[in-house]
Amino acid sequence: MKGPELTVTLLLCWALAGAGRAEDQPPPEPAAANPEVLTVATWGGSYEESQRRAYFEPFTEATGIEIKTVPYNGGIEDLENHLGSGEARWDVIDMIQSDASVACDQGMLESIDPEILVPAPDGTPPEDDFMKDAIQPCFITQIVFSTVIAYNDQAFPGEKPDSVEDFFDLETFPGKRALRRSPVGLFEWALLSLSVPPEQLYDLLSTPRGLELASERLDSIRESIIWWRSGEEPAALLASGQATMATGYNGRFFHARVVNGVPISVIWDGQLIGFNSWAIPRGTPRRGQAEAFIAFATRTDRMAAQANLISYGPTRASARKRIGLHTDNRVSMLPHMPTAPGHMDSAIQRDHDWYSKTLDLRQKWFKAWLEK
């Protein structure tokens, strides 16, 4: 670590550690010397907007370090390409936990010192405040999100869809289906619609027979699929009427409905629970600032601030206690969280081990299915 960076890091760590002991977690001291621009790879749209308000702007205000964002839509290919280019331009990346796990195993990420994490305002140490397995050597898991199925209310004036099975029922609920062009969630929903219980999905998808069954189920809606790539698209496809049902991130659908007034309803049946984590790409020259940012963004008050802007659950217990009304619209946030009562009844807990170790297999099957 170079001299100025070390100075900034030490100052920030000292400030944050002090804040941890204090009741109200005061903001970090401004950077003493040579503030730089920190580049964060993240997901755009309303999610990035919530990050901007909860993390980026307050961080810049506190430290003078500017935050620049670059688009990132998940997976490890983008990170691989970035590292392969030879020039380290990304300093922090917001990754799906299973992707972060793969990237960590493949040496694409810097290690993160858990000592940078700040205790809760009541003094609870981070390891007791964060949910289990959130603190990892290469990444810190920060939010719980879910990928859900949603529909345009106006598309179905009579009977409303309410299950994953309905997503595959083109007869009762006609119209296009928007799906992410990635082998994430597709196979799970396909088998879930065949009445396989969520807890057995990954065991069955571990067999060629399970993957074959899922592929056949997807065949039944093949002609009606519209593919999306970025997180903002599903809500837009529903709003425009191009799709009647879509899969997407619950926070984006929440934002579209509560902030933009689009008539979107979420089907919580079969929601795919996932986690996002902060990580530092290998080779960044600003590792100290990156750690300082992660320490700041994982503070209780900052995580709660984001949860009051978009309906993703924080991974810290102390932050969950501070979830209340939407910062702008005064809508109660808790009923829109993936973990709200009733939403978890048939939730799919994404198996991160399975995901991280079946990347090639899933891509192979997905590619073969697309080309069929």
Next chain:
Amino acid sequence: MNRNDLHQIVYRIAVVTLVAIAVGIASSLAAIAFVEAIHWLNDRLLISPYARVQTDNQPGLVAIATLMVPALGGLLVGLITRFLIRERRGLAPPDAILAAQTDGPTPGFRSGLASTLAALLSLGSGASVGQYGPLVYLGAMFGNLSGYLKLNLRHQRSIAIACGVAAAISTAFNAPIAGLVFAHEVILRHYSLRAFAPVTVAAATGYIIANVIFDRPALFLVEFTRVEHSYEFLLFALEGALCAGLAWLFMVSLKLSSRVSQRYIAPAWARPAVAGLLLGIVALWIPEILGIGQETLRFATIDDAFEVTELALIVVAKLALTAICLGFGFVGGVFSPALLIGILFGALYGTVLPHLIPVPYSGPVVYAICGMVALASSVIGAPLTTILIVFELTRNYDLTIAAMVAVVFSNIISYRAMGRSLFDLELRDRGFDLSLGRDKAILESRPIRDYLSGAYTIARVDETVETVRQRLVHGQRAEAMIVDDDDVLLGIVRLQSIINTPADTAAAEVAVRDFTRFDEQTSVWHSMEILRGFLGEAVPLVSMSGKLLGVVPEEAVIRAYLEIVHELREEENEGA
């Protein structure tokens, strides 16, 4: 009611409840640990599809594991069975039945632990055997342990064994009522309030631990609305009959496999390894035969998950390989394989049926479930339990009634063809025939030497008839036992046969040499058989070397019979 009676009642209720809870907790936790350990081993040894798919990029490694893990697992199982289990075989539900039915000695705790370890290695290395048999024995073992406590409770051992079994089944299936009924139906073989209350407490304890504390997943969840057409009940009955035939084939294959292995593979410890290697070779082609096959069980409830030919092939392969694994000495149960073979056969029946009888029907799922319980109930002799498992897991009356019809027809036929269950057949091979009821089993297990009497008249070989006659008259007896200097019994002299014999004749000359006798192994049941046509005062009981140990009067045999039967009736009819 006096104060002592009240104290006794309070003591009994408190201790029985505490024992039931303690045995229930121990059995349930042990069952969960056992199942988790199997999963852990299956994942580490690349047996489970979940683990195999994660090494998809190393197909060579998966193939080697498929071949070698069951073979090496079999070798370890063979060595454990040979050197650590006193009985030289895996301990299983028949041992639990015998321990509960008779008050004879049970396999030791060390043998029980070694058998559990052997079962764990068998299942962990992918052998085609079941997990519920070892779980039942594990539960029985904990129950049996509590029998050693001096708690001054009648029938404590058999009830505690039933408690352990009920908790294990309740935990394994998330089905407390099925656990309760299984313990009565298969282990105790009678219903009494005295057993019913503690066994219910243990089954509920197992359910609470599995379902509330650990939130264990159910064996299967099936979506089924209702049986659409009344004529389908005939088809369920037919399916039951076919399943009885398959159950018979399954049991015959098990026996045949055992005979073949004993005939062709000399060292017993090597047999499981050979079975493991055979299993591995077939599993390269049909991986569904490895292990318990929970994924396959689930697929069988999904329409079109299998082709008809695939179903037929897996049914045959699973049946054959299970018979080979168990017959060659892998340690495990028959319930899980029977469930799997049954559900696959049911799915096959449900898939083929509309082609043979082209009428509307309710789809293959209900036929798959019917096949599963019909076959399994015939094999383990537990029709009520299997019906209840379906009901508790699905809460669906239509599905349960369909299963009931199939189970009834399967059991009627299989009972006539081969007896109540595979367990009974195994016990019969060991000399305990439960087909005539508990009475006979207990009478067979209780030795008549317990009723030995020292009230008899002795005569030495060199004594004269007159001496013996005087002694008999003096002792008011009609028989004397002639023994040599080593007390070896040579014959019997009867008073009526020496009344007119010259006084100086040697007693040995007029002794009856061919007489009825008991030995140390003679059971109460056998003694009654021997006594048919017997005329005399008492039957001498001799040691292996022929030494006279005492006599058993005819009255004592009748008394033994009446005592045992009375005890049984009391156990079966008494209140809590």
